[in-house]
Amino acid sequence: MAIYHVDGQFMPAEKAVIPVDDLAVVRGIGVFDLLRTYDGKPLFLQEHVQRLFDSAKAIKLDLPWSPDHICRVALETLARNDLEEANIRIIVTGGSSPDFMTPQGKPRLIVLVTPLPRLPRWWYDQGVKVITLVSERRIPDAKSIDYLPAAMALQKAREAEAVEAIYIDRRGNALEGTTSNLFALIDGTLVTPGKGILSGITRKVVLAIAQGICPVAVRDLPRKELPKAQEVFITGTNKGLVPVVQIDDTPVGDGRPGPLTRRIMAALEAQMTAPRLSG
Numbered sequence: 001m002a003i004y005h006v007d008g009q010f011m012p013a014e015k016a017v018i019p020v021d022d023l024a025v026v027r028g029i030g031v032f033d034l035l036r037t038y039d040g041k042p043l044f045l046q047e048h049v050q051r052l053f054d055s056a057k058a059i060k061l062d063l064p065w066s067p068d069h070i071c072r073v074a075l076e077t078l079a080r081n082d083l084e085e086a087n088i089r090i091i092v093t094g095g096s097s098p099d100f101m102t103p104q105g106k107p108r109l110i111v112l113v114t115p116l117p118r119l120p121r122w123w124y125d126q127g128v129k130v131i132t133l134v135s136e137r138r139i140p141d142a143k144s145i146d147y148l149p150a151a152m153a154l155q156k157a158r159e160a161e162a163v164e165a166i167y168i169d170r171r172g173n174a175l176e177g178t179t180s181n182l183f184a185l186i187d188g189t190l191v192t193p194g195k196g197i198l199s200g201i202t203r204k205v206v207l208a209i210a211q212g213i214c215p216v217a218v219r220d221l222p223r224k225e226l227p228k229a230q231e232v233f234i235t236g237t238n239k240g241l242v243p244v245v246q247i248d249d250t251p252v253g254d255g256r257p258g259p260l261t262r263r264i265m266a267a268l269e270a271q272m273t274a275p276r277l278s279g
């Protein structure tokens with residue numbers, strides 16, 4: 001049976017509840033971060049907890065705990081669950097507030113530990129399609145619990161038989177996916193946007209790997225440059241690196257995962273961050 005941590009206590013999943021006047025329920029106010037285990041051990045726990053603090057700061061939510069405390073609670077919640085590989089979801093709610101709007105310094109800490117999902121092998125063998133769409137309402141540097149824009153964008157992606165939607169900003173720059181960062185190989189340089197994105201932890205690992213392999217540029221990536229990309233891929237905690245072989249109706253390169261993508265994928269696997277596959 002799954003054990004979650006809620007507001008200072010460990011409890012079975014079905015008993016894990018928070019008061020309904022929490023700003024998370026009333027207004028969708030709160031932040032979270034998601035990490036995974038590899039060989040049963042959390043990957044980049046400190047980095048994810050640091051990003052949780054950055055997210056909280058971005059929405060002006062004061063956290064009354066130290067990063068160490070949150071790491072300890074995450075580790076203990078993981079230990080109380082008997083899972084081979086897990087996702088650890090650390091959530092901080094806005095807390096209860098008399099005006100139903102402004103956090104009053106009493107956020108609630110929630111840690112959910114769930115089985116790590118298995119992702120389809122064909123994503124990695126054949127590559128996937130993504131769509132692009134103009135994003136209207138986002139706070140890119142905060143992992144807000146409000147994923148409504150992302151959920152709607154993903155629905156559009158599914159309708160187009162794509163696995164991810166890439167946000168385009170008003171100036172026409174490609175930014176990132178709903179739950180992933182974006183990379184494109186353009187004229188021999190691996191380009192990834194640096195502004196208007198969530199600073200992905202997988203992105204950082206990939207950037208470090210790529211720097212030893214090819215020229216790398218962190219810069220704006222206008223959507224109109226995408227059709228000339230030789231290779232494109234997306235990165236994220238659970239998905240690792242997924243090759244992108246079609247953007248909207250246009251194939252990327254020859255429509256198959258390219259050599260640089262494969263090389264970085266292999267390097268990521270060697271660094272023990274490989275996604276969990278089915279089949």
Ligand code: PMP
Nearest residue numbers: 179180181198200201202236237
């Ligand atoms: N961008 C967004 C909007 C995300 O939600 C995620 C998933 N956390 C990412 C990028 C990828 O970040 P990471 O590699 O840290 O999972």
